[in-house]
Amino acid sequence: PGGQGSSTGTLAAMRIRQLSWMGGVGAALALVLGSLCVARAAPGDALVVTDFRVHNWTIHAPKGTASPKGLELDYAQNAIKLKDGGAHEWYFQSPVGFFSGDKALAYNGTIQVHLQSLEWSSAYVEGYDIVLVSSLKRHTIGIKGVKKDGETSKLYNVTVNEDTAWEHIYPALRKEGGKMRTEVSKDDLISALTTMTNLRVRGGYYTGVEKTQLRSVKILQGVMAGDESTTGDGECCGGRQRTCVSDMRYDLVFNNPGQACSVFNTVSAGTIAVGDSATVNAQKVVRLETAISSPDYDYYIGKKMTITAGTGTSATAFSEGFITNYLGELDWAVHKGVSAVEIVRAGSGCASGGVLEALSSNGTGFSATFDVLFTIPAVTVTAGGLGCAGTADTVTATAVSATGGVTALTLGGETGTKYITGRAVIICEDPCTGSGLEVTCTAVAGDVTAGNIDVAGSGYTLANPPIIKCAEGSIEAFDSCYDSTTANCGSGFAAVFSTAAATGAIDYVLVTNPGSGYVGATTLVPNVLASTCINFVLTTQPSGYITKVTIQSNGDGYAQDPAFTISSGGVGCTGFTLLGKVGDMTGDTLPSLPTASLIYLASSGSSIDSYYNGMSIAFTSGANAGVMRNILSYSADGRTVTVETAFAQASAIGDGYAITKTPVRVITDAAQAPALDHLPLVYGDTTEDMGCSCDAFANEFTTGALCRAELACAAARCECRVKLAATASVEDDFLTGETITFTEGAAAGQSARVTAYEGATNYATIAVAPDSEHAFRVASTIAVVSGTSYISSASHVAKVALALDGVTSTAVTDTTSTYTIAYEDFSVAERAHARSQRFFCDQAVGKPPAPVGDPSSEWITMPFVKTFAFRAVPLVCSVATLKIEAQTESDDDLLYAGRNLTVVGENSEILGYMFHDSAAFVGLNEGFQLHDTITFSAEKMMEMSADGEVVFTLRTDPTVTGGVKFRMM
Numbered sequence: 001p002g003g004q005g006s007s008t009g010t011l012a013a014m015r016i017r018q019l020s021w022m023g024g025v026g027a028a029l030a031l032v033l034g035s036l037c038v039a040r041a042a043p044g045d046a047l048v049v050t051d052f053r054v055h056n057w058t059i060h061a062p063k064g065t066a067s068p069k070g071l072e073l074d075y076a077q078n079a080i081k082l083k084d085g086g087a088h089e090w091y092f093q094s095p096v097g098f099f100s101g102d103k104a105l106a107y108n109g110t111i112q113v114h115l116q117s118l119e120w121s122s123a124y125v126e127g128y129d130i131v132l133v134s135s136l137k138r139h140t141i142g143i144k145g146v147k148k149d150g151e152t153s154k155l156y157n158v159t160v161n162e163d164t165a166w167e168h169i170y171p172a173l174r175k176e177g178g179k180m181r182t183e184v185s186k187d188d189l190i191s192a193l194t195t196m197t198n199l200r201v202r203g204g205y206y207t208g209v210e211k212t213q214l215r216s217v218k219i220l221q222g223v224m225a226g227d228e229s230t231t232g233d234g235e236c237c238g239g240r241q242r243t244c245v246s247d248m249r250y251d252l253v254f255n256n257p258g259q260a261c262s263v264f265n266t267v268s269a270g271t272i273a274v275g276d277s278a279t280v281n282a283q284k285v286v287r288l289e290t291a292i293s294s295p296d297y298d299y300y301i302g303k304k305m306t307i308t309a310g311t312g313t314s315a316t317a318f319s320e321g322f323i324t325n326y327l328g329e330l331d332w333a334v335h336k337g338v339s340a341v342e343i344v345r346a347g348s349g350c351a352s353g354g355v356l357e358a359l360s361s362n363g364t365g366f367s368a369t370f371d372v373l374f375t376i377p378a379v380t381v382t383a384g385g386l387g388c389a390g391t392a393d394t395v396t397a398t399a400v401s402a403t404g405g406v407t408a409l410t411l412g413g414e415t416g417t418k419y420i421t422g423r424a425v426i427i428c429e430d431p432c433t434g435s436g437l438e439v440t441c442t443a444v445a446g447d448v449t450a451g452n453i454d455v456a457g458s459g460y461t462l463a464n465p466p467i468i469k470c471a472e473g474s475i476e477a478f479d480s481c482y483d484s485t486t487a488n489c490g491s492g493f494a495a496v497f498s499t500a501a502a503t504g505a506i507d508y509v510l511v512t513n514p515g516s517g518y519v520g521a522t523t524l525v526p527n528v529l530a531s532t533c534i535n536f537v538l539t540t541q542p543s544g545y546i547t548k549v550t551i552q553s554n555g556d557g558y559a560q561d562p563a564f565t566i567s568s569g570g571v572g573c574t575g576f577t578l579l580g581k582v583g584d585m586t587g588d589t590l591p592s593l594p595t596a597s598l599i600y601l602a603s604s605g606s607s608i609d610s611y612y613n614g615m616s617i618a619f620t621s622g623a624n625a626g627v628m629r630n631i632l633s634y635s636a637d638g639r640t641v642t643v644e645t646a647f648a649q650a651s652a653i654g655d656g657y658a659i660t661k662t663p664v665r666v667i668t669d670a671a672q673a674p675a676l677d678h679l680p681l682v683y684g685d686t687t688e689d690m691g692c693s694c695d696a697f698a699n700e701f702t703t704g705a706l707c708r709a710e711l712a713c714a715a716a717r718c719e720c721r722v723k724l725a726a727t728a729s730v731e732d733d734f735l736t737g738e739t740i741t742f743t744e745g746a747a748a749g750q751s752a753r754v755t756a757y758e759g760a761t762n763y764a765t766i767a768v769a770p771d772s773e774h775a776f777r778v779a780s781t782i783a784v785v786s787g788t789s790y791i792s793s794a795s796h797v798a799k800v801a802l803a804l805d806g807v808t809s810t811a812v813t814d815t816t817s818t819y820t821i822a823y824e825d826f827s828v829a830e831r832a833h834a835r836s837q838r839f840f841c842d843q844a845v846g847k848p849p850a851p852v853g854d855p856s857s858e859w860i861t862m863p864f865v866k867t868f869a870f871r872a873v874p875l876v877c878s879v880a881t882l883k884i885e886a887q888t889e890s891d892d893d894l895l896y897a898g899r900n901l902t903v904v905g906e907n908s909e910i911l912g913y914m915f916h917d918s919a920a921f922v923g924l925n926e927g928f929q930l931h932d933t934i935t936f937s938a939e940k941m942m943e944m945s946a947d948g949e950v951v952f953t954l955r956t957d958p959t960v961t962g963g964v965k966f967r968m969m
Helices: 186-194 827-834 938-944
Strands: 028-032 046-049 058-060 072-074 079-083 091-093 110-119 128-134 141-144 153-159 166-168 196-202 211-220 249-253 263-271 284-287 304-309 320-326 338-348 354-359 364-386 395-400 406-411 425-427 438-444 447-455 467-469 473-479 491-500 505-516 522-528 534-556 563-569 574-582 598-600 616-619 628-635 640-643 656-660 683-685 688-694 718-723 739-742 751-758 763-767 789-792 797-800 818-825 865-871 880-888 901-904 910-914 929-936 949-956 963-968
Touching (some): 128 186, 141 186, 338 364, 364 491, 425 505, 473 505, 522 534, 534 574, 563 574, 656 789, 929 938
Antiparallel strands (some): 028 249, 072 079, 079 211, 128 141, 128 196, 141 166, 284 797, 304 320, 338 534, 354 364, 354 563, 364 505, 425 467, 438 447, 616 628, 616 656, 628 640, 683 789, 718 763, 739 751, 865 949, 901 949
């Protein structure tokens, strides 16, 4: 818009300022500067937007620190991520030239970074979160405190000006007067921007293992970009001198939304894991992204969800609405500690027992010790002794196959005297080649009478054949716990030895069975025919394996079954696999007849008084199936639960139940509108017998079959599936990754991880033995028959009333839908009130015509008292004129005696009156647009603009009725 009487010569060097209006909805401020043409992008426009598919981002680690490897590009999400190996300091780094052009435009702008912590452990470490890397080291700056400990997924907006806490990273290069300077001035920021080569975003925040994902980076133009200040003449403005005399005009134009009373701050952003495909649900049930969502129930209630991309958006709008219910992690295990550790593979090579710790990005506090027993896989001949050999007998390989396998043996003509029947010692040393030959010698009265080839081996030649030495004695082993009355000692060890004919000493020992279960020092006892065999020393080479894990502390907070590592002891242990079970599953059946409010738990119930106090119990079968109650108290004596509200129906022995920490109101609440009931999605009775399948059977499930040898599952992974109740979710993968517990029949108390879920058929594929990938799995001998009651966990499920284009029922979501969750922040208004400052927002002034509804909503009803403000104005030291244009609803709203506007200053002083003359006097027609002016003195303007804002209040006479619209000020 053009300003009246503006001077282009004066204004050519003036800054265009963006002003704001403190008055209401539908209003914004603009500066009218007459004939001034500006050809430049607007503040807030994106100067650069990263595309990780195109821009070659890398990982940077400071000198002297290890650089983590393995940067991943998620092409579908256009994001990069990396998982480090521990306490690394590292950054995502843009390529050189990522930001080009007039980089100074970013001054007073915003660096926008979307960062996600997918996994983390140990302590949070402060550091520079964003770094502007300059081609001149002295201009490199950074900022700390952007990401806070515990934030999982957030869009961070960092302002690029001297009022933000930017610091010189190399203050030693910024010495002034002999002192190092860390603070950053405006000139420093401009220098840093214009010489910037790279942008770094911190990825390493924790001392332990962590996985961080960078989803987007933008740099937005600043409000002050291209600013050129002018110097006024005179002394009236002092240090804030800008334009003491000017033809500038500030306008309030009512065509944009005004300042909001509150803003929405994002607390989480991700991709929907399981959507809601129904078009008629008033509220959608969706599963949020597991890795970044809170485990706490109610955490997101009242927060706004917005579908930002994918299904659930249209060409003109996003789906959005408020979350009314959030399950967090609904689990029927009442603690998140490690309740058991299963030894899947015992390993080998352990020198002793030791201490275990759990590897997890969330849980803490677990500790356990482990014990080892030993096998004896090898024996070393420390001293061969003497007198151990008799008359030698020879066995020679005389034929080999095309593959080098020994096919024939020949006995020498000697008559041996000290040989025994048993495995022969095979020696193949350079230049002999080949391996794998096994021979058994038969001896009678010490003489070898036959040699039998048990395994031909391969790679042998007759030019350099192996040496075959028949055994001249056997060896037994006895450990420190052995005596004639002690059980559970080591057993099974067997070995034979050969001798050197020339010296009569023992030269080789062949272990034919390493045995197991040996403890402490082990003594070897040879059995020889030569009674003169003395002075030999044979030393065992034991190999320990894990036999027992004793949990010292269960810990808490483990979201998944953790892996384990040895924190102390256990030197040399390799090849072991331990599987941890998180939580103590509570699903079971009633052992005794309960009363209406007193329930007797099964033997699996806790032995600690008050253990279940404040928790909830749900029945899964019987007369009270699907009914939940809050637990008032628990007595370990008799394992009795007292519920807060009595059950209306009588339960019976054998009815299934389960207990959770989640309150009843979070799971089921008939008082909500619409009624809330998640329970049917997770509990019910199976509708057909469990069916199983093996890899060898191409995953064709056989109803009623189990994972036994007749299914060829002895050496293969077996999968089984159960058909859940018709009330289970119709969405694929709704239960994938959850744990299902059976509470009835032969499977009562058995729990299994759900590895796949098909919503259309309600089939849940579950882990069963011999699958060793999941801690919770059904025993291979258990049949889950049709009609077996069950209950399942459910994680990160939210209920939200989403609307798209104003229509609630069509806001469908699926796994292509990305979302943000934000909370409403009133802190700006609250801070203003705390400082006794006025805060004006969302006031119904300057409304544009309403597109739908009552046309009367366009008008401001009189009488009224409303406050307005011109923001970001310079100190004004001259006379100024305020002009207001208004439109009235009827003829006599403003133009009759007493029906005027009173203009009031910030200190409640009356500044004057407007529209106080008659229509004839001001020369305007009744009912049309009116305009009037009022003049402020130079002294009043200096007072009013001293704080950078000109604030005033308009009020009408209390007796005036009607309506008015403001069009311009």
